[in-house]
Amino acid sequence: MGVHIPKEDVNLARSVSLMNFLRQNRPAMYSSIARVGSQYAVKARYFGTKGVYSSFLIRASDGEWWHHSKGTHGKNALDYLIKEEGMDFTSAVFEILGRSEAYYREKRDSIADDYSDRSPVRQRNQPAEVAIPEKKVLVIPESDTDTKELYAYLTGRGISPIVIDYFVEQGSLYQGAKYKNVCFVGYDREGNPGLINQRATKGNFKGNSAGSDRRYSFMNSVLGQTEVHVFEAGCDMLSYACLLYEAGYDFRKCNLIALSGISGSGAEGKIPMGMAEYLDRFPDTTTVYIHFDNDDPGRAAGKSLKEALEEKGIRAVQQYPPAGCKDVNDYLVGIRDLRKTKKKEETLAV
Numbered sequence: 001m002g003v004h005i006p007k008e009d010v011n012l013a014r015s016v017s018l019m020n021f022l023r024q025n026r027p028a029m030y031s032s033i034a035r036v037g038s039q040y041a042v043k044a045r046y047f048g049t050k051g052v053y054s055s056f057l058i059r060a061s062d063g064e065w066w067h068h069s070k071g072t073h074g075k076n077a078l079d080y081l082i083k084e085e086g087m088d089f090t091s092a093v094f095e096i097l098g099r100s101e102a103y104y105r106e107k108r109d110s111i112a113d114d115y116s117d118r119s120p121v122r123q124r125n126q127p128a129e130v131a132i133p134e135k136k137v138l139v140i141p142e143s144d145t146d147t148k149e150l151y152a153y154l155t156g157r158g159i160s161p162i163v164i165d166y167f168v169e170q171g172s173l174y175q176g177a178k179y180k181n182v183c184f185v186g187y188d189r190e191g192n193p194g195l196i197n198q199r200a201t202k203g204n205f206k207g208n209s210a211g212s213d214r215r216y217s218f219m220n221s222v223l224g225q226t227e228v229h230v231f232e233a234g235c236d237m238l239s240y241a242c243l244l245y246e247a248g249y250d251f252r253k254c255n256l257i258a259l260s261g262i263s264g265s266g267a268e269g270k271i272p273m274g275m276a277e278y279l280d281r282f283p284d285t286t287t288v289y290i291h292f293d294n295d296d297p298g299r300a301a302g303k304s305l306k307e308a309l310e311e312k313g314i315r316a317v318q319q320y321p322p323a324g325c326k327d328v329n330d331y332l333v334g335i336r337d338l339r340k341t342k343k344k345e346e347t348l349a350v
Helices: 005-015 017-026 079-083 089-097 101-117 148-156 161-170 232-246 274-282 296-311 329-350
Strands: 035-037 039-043 051-059 066-067 072-076 174-176 182-185 193-199 206-208 218-220 227-231 256-258 287-291 315-318
Touching: 005 079, 017 079, 017 089, 066 256, 072 079, 079 089, 148 161, 148 182, 161 174, 161 232, 174 232, 182 218, 193 232, 218 232, 227 232, 232 256, 232 329, 256 274, 256 315, 287 296, 296 315
Parallel strands: 227 256, 227 287, 287 315
Antiparallel strands: 035 039, 039 051, 051 066, 066 072, 174 182, 182 193, 193 206, 218 256
């Protein structure tokens, strides 16, 4: 007779991404994975097929996977073990959680003993039970089949398709299927989505998906770079990438990070979680350029961050758009409008 696996354990097993599982439990396969555009591809030699890469692909934005030559598909490590390795459901859960039938039998017996010995009144010196909070599971919006609304919204804010293409191909920018929101993805150190910041393409909604960890920010990072430009929001970061591109610089080689807001940076000397994680990940950083909003909260947060960084021996420079522009995107749109007006005047003058 089998054992009962609690629903919370089943949900925990389902929350484990395939990439994270492979890294921990299938190192040979994990070492054969390479980033190809917006996906991870398993190299052909792992499956013994011809060519450089096999038909096994893992989408970077949400971990959904496909093995096209076999016609299998799944969304997590549990699906993979069942469909690819042929495990039954119970064995797959055991494999992911590192547990066994004996574990659940012992747990069941322990609970039974606890109830049989329980006194209606807790002894005076007996410590109260403390609930251990479970790790939050990131809710990842399903990716849409196209990016029409995403491109329309971002180009409408003056952002070049060249910049949009780059981040879409990297897997850090995509369009949500249900609400058509722009989704800015922040990855953890294992390459799994850790934060999804959403911005409505129609309406004013903006915010992080449930379960987002604000340590992991939407960014572009290049090894060996000691400078980084930091922004409040993803659109500002994309706008600055446009300005770099138009000035003749390769934005792809610049370290850029968007913090999804500046809460937590108003207190004196406090560094936002996303910035702290970045500095821990890139300890050779020497200079941080701060591009927060040109308003009272943005200036206060920028000043606080600058002081905190300088205490760590890191050079910090606050840079703001000209007067009359609220943020970097506002400045970019202003430049676009100015060019259109000038072009129209030149056409009328002919």
